[in-house]
Amino acid sequence: MSEIREDIITGDHVVISSERGKRPHDFNHEETTNKDDYCPFCYGNEDDTPPEITATSSNPNRKENEAGWDIRVIPNKFAALDIDADLKRQNGFYNKMTGVGAAEVLIESPDHEGSLGTHGLEHTIDIMRVLKERHDDLAQDERLKYVQIFKNHGGTAGASLEHPHWQIMSTPLIPTAIRGELDGAEEYYSENGNCVFCDILTEETEKGSRIIEDTEEFTAFAPYASRYPFEMWIMPKEHQHSLGQISEEQLKDLVKVLQKMIRKLEVGFDNPPYNIVLHTAPFLDGVEKKYHWHIEILPRLSINAGFELGTGNFINPTSPELAAETVEDITIE
Amino acid sequence: MSEIREDIITGDHVVISSERGKRPHDFNHEETTNKDDYCPFCYGNEDDTPPEITATSSNPNRKENEAGWDIRVIPNKFAALDIDADLKRQNGFYNKMTGVGAAEVLIESPDHEGSLGTHGLEHTIDIMRVLKERHDDLAQDERLKYVQIFKNHGGTAGASLEHPHWQIMSTPLIPTAIRGELDGAEEYYSENGNCVFCDILTEETEKGSRIIEDTEEFTAFAPYASRYPFEMWIMPKEHQHSLGQISEEQLKDLVKVLQKMIRKLEVGFDNPPYNIVLHTAPFLDGVEKKYHWHIEILPRLSINAGFELGTGNFINPTSPELAAETVEDITIE
Numbered sequence: 001m002s003e004i005r006e007d008i009i010t011g012d013h014v015v016i017s018s019e020r021g022k023r024p025h026d027f028n029h030e031e032t033t034n035k036d037d038y039c040p041f042c043y044g045n046e047d048d049t050p051p052e053i054t055a056t057s058s059n060p061n062r063k064e065n066e067a068g069w070d071i072r073v074i075p076n077k078f079a080a081l082d083i084d085a086d087l088k089r090q091n092g093f094y095n096k097m098t099g100v101g102a103a104e105v106l107i108e109s110p111d112h113e114g115s116l117g118t119h120g121l122e123h124t125i126d127i128m129r130v131l132k133e134r135h136d137d138l139a140q141d142e143r144l145k146y147v148q149i150f151k152n153h154g155g156t157a158g159a160s161l162e163h164p165h166w167q168i169m170s171t172p173l174i175p176t177a178i179r180g181e182l183d184g185a186e187e188y189y190s191e192n193g194n195c196v197f198c199d200i201l202t203e204e205t206e207k208g209s210r211i212i213e214d215t216e217e218f219t220a221f222a223p224y225a226s227r228y229p230f231e232m233w234i235m236p237k238e239h240q241h242s243l244g245q246i247s248e249e250q251l252k253d254l255v256k257v258l259q260k261m262i263r264k265l266e267v268g269f270d271n272p273p274y275n276i277v278l279h280t281a282p283f284l285d286g287v288e289k290k291y292h293w294h295i296e297i298l299p300r301l302s303i304n305a306g307f308e309l310g311t312g313n314f315i316n317p318t319s320p321e322l323a324a325e326t327v328e329d330i331t332i333e
Numbered sequence: 334m335s336e337i338r339e340d341i342i343t344g345d346h347v348v349i350s351s352e353r354g355k356r357p358h359d360f361n362h363e364e365t366t367n368k369d370d371y372c373p374f375c376y377g378n379e380d381d382t383p384p385e386i387t388a389t390s391s392n393p394n395r396k397e398n399e400a401g402w403d404i405r406v407i408p409n410k411f412a413a414l415d416i417d418a419d420l421k422r423q424n425g426f427y428n429k430m431t432g433v434g435a436a437e438v439l440i441e442s443p444d445h446e447g448s449l450g451t452h453g454l455e456h457t458i459d460i461m462r463v464l465k466e467r468h469d470d471l472a473q474d475e476r477l478k479y480v481q482i483f484k485n486h487g488g489t490a491g492a493s494l495e496h497p498h499w500q501i502m503s504t505p506l507i508p509t510a511i512r513g514e515l516d517g518a519e520e521y522y523s524e525n526g527n528c529v530f531c532d533i534l535t536e537e538t539e540k541g542s543r544i545i546e547d548t549e550e551f552t553a554f555a556p557y558a559s560r561y562p563f564e565m566w567i568m569p570k571e572h573q574h575s576l577g578q579i580s581e582e583q584l585k586d587l588v589k590v591l592q593k594m595i596r597k598l599e600v601g602f603d604n605p606p607y608n609i610v611l612h613t614a615p616f617l618d619g620v621e622k623k624y625h626w627h628i629e630i631l632p633r634l635s636i637n638a639g640f641e642l643g644t645g646n647f648i649n650p651t652s653p654e655l656a657a658e659t660v661e662d663i664t665i666e
Contacts, residue, residue: 155636
């Protein structure tokens with residue numbers, strides 16, 4: 001029997017359909033990443049990308065835009081938004097504005113064959129720290145309202161290049177999904193006097209059946225109204241509205257949990273396509289007590305089809321309880 | 334220069350990014366539909382589907398669930414929703430309800446190799462008439478609030494079977510996307526005293542640059558805030574909130590436009606994956622003047638990646654003006 005579950009944050013509904021899980025071709029996935037010999041993200045091709053925004057290197061003598069970096073952040077060569085544009089609005093029957101915003105790429109390491117699940121711990125902490133620094137830097141730009149940090153892994157998750165990377169995009173508007181979470185969180189706060197995300201953590205910890213990993217600083221769990229099969233969220237236990245608030249110690253704990261979840265996906269599902277999206281507070285006053293930043297890991301094992309596009313709701317063939325149990329049981333070493 | 338356009342109905346924003354159109358791998362598409370020899374939708378395999386709900390046949394002696402049908406509607410064997418379930422709600426920290434609803438499949442014709450763009454006119458009118466009849470029938474069920482009619486074509490658009498078919502799903506809730514359109518339409522109506530969809534038709538007809546096809550009863554156009562490259566909407570000129578209001582004459586005109594748009598896609602893009610979603614009014618009083626049913630054709634030429642999943646907003650690499658011009662220029666005979 002299917003269930004229709006309500007997302008306590010957004011009010012959106014998800015069909016948790018155990019029947020669908022039985023389809024013979026569910027969870028087959030193909031990797032369609034471009035396997036071209038040439039990679040603009042590898043050492044030696046630094047000139048083929050726009051000049052770097054920042055980079056880390058263990059070599060203090062390394063020059064900008066040359067090889068020898070450990071992590072490199074560059075503007076997206078095919079940027080959908082332009083940080084140098086003037087913010088102009090044009091209102092009429094329809095409204096529009098210029099496409100102002102950041103579109104950056106963080107190259108995770110020089111290792112083309114590397115993966116987020118297998119990088120060294122210290123290196124991965126550096127990656128997350130640089131992402132946080134880019135967030136904090138873009139938060140200073142008064143034209144911008146939000147920073148979306150995300151990762152596409154695998155062709156069917158939208159990665160046009162195989163070399164492991166993240167993207168950082170900043171928009172002059174609060175995106176629809178963030179608006180939805182924020183509206184729900186504000187409503188919950190005014191009714192209950194609490195952060196809905198904090199209350200979710202309390203509820204999930206009590207129940208336990210959707211918890212995948214629980215450390216001192218972070219909880220990884222399969223959300224009650226998961227939209228994607230094996231969707232996993234990682235949330236700080238301490239109430240923090242913004243990624244900008246994470247401490248060095250928490251960063252380390254986050255990376256341990258994140259790498260473990262990704263490694264479990266890589267091993268348990270034979271390197272599936274996935275997206276990671278980091279939801280953090282938009283740059284607005286008054287959201288500090290209500291919003292709570294978190295990471296969503298979204299495996300792309302099923303296809304959004306006409307039902308999802310038409311209704312804006314999801315059919316998920318795997319219950320989050322089954323997902324949590326399955327992921328917990330994947331042995332990675 | 335990219336533009337951020339506001340959808341006048343929902344208020345959602347879309348990045349229209351001409352830069353992105355330059356990506357070398359944009360608009361390559363692969364068909365991943367299962368090419369198994371066995372097809373449960375072909376003649377002779379009627380016993381392998383659940384018993385039919387309705388069928389048309391030119392043979393008056395044809396028996397139910399045997400070959401000889403022209404169009405056949407069956408319950409989805411892998412149904413995500415169950416029309417026979419009892420509607421039960423369970424509220425607590427999280428809320429849920431039983432998965433009540435219809436999940437039907439309309440098999441377009443016995444011809445496995447056929448396509449919506451190439452069926453005969455009269456046959457395609459029959460298809461649309463049967464879809465309308467299913468809508469009207471499900472609208473009688475007081476537990477249900479909405480009927481989502483949609484079509485998945487091609488593996489990357491979510492079609493798990495190649496044999497041309499539509500799906501009809503009915504839900505006990507108003508879906509998120511319909512709620513969003515309805516809220517926007519109600520706001521527009523209270524501010525302007527008009528149906529926003531009717532005003533869009535007036536504006537588009539005046540401007541002309543996004544119109545693809547204009548007949549006596551229907552307009553096909555690329556919407557101003559198109560989310561998908563080559564997204565096309567087909568809208569009745571007469572104000573009708575519900576598909577249930579379409580006349581026999583209008584049905585014929587609709588099919589002419591729909592087939593032309595699909596045939597242009599098939600020819601111009603080498604049989605690409607696409608979804609069709611039909612948005613019609615939910616079963617609510619008071620929406621009659623405000624909502625306006627329409628068909629959305631959504632080619633699946635680009636991939637929704639981390640930006641789209643994270644923000645709920647879209648980056649569209651093809652402006653609707655370019656899309657309209659391109660589709661208009663595709664010669665289909």
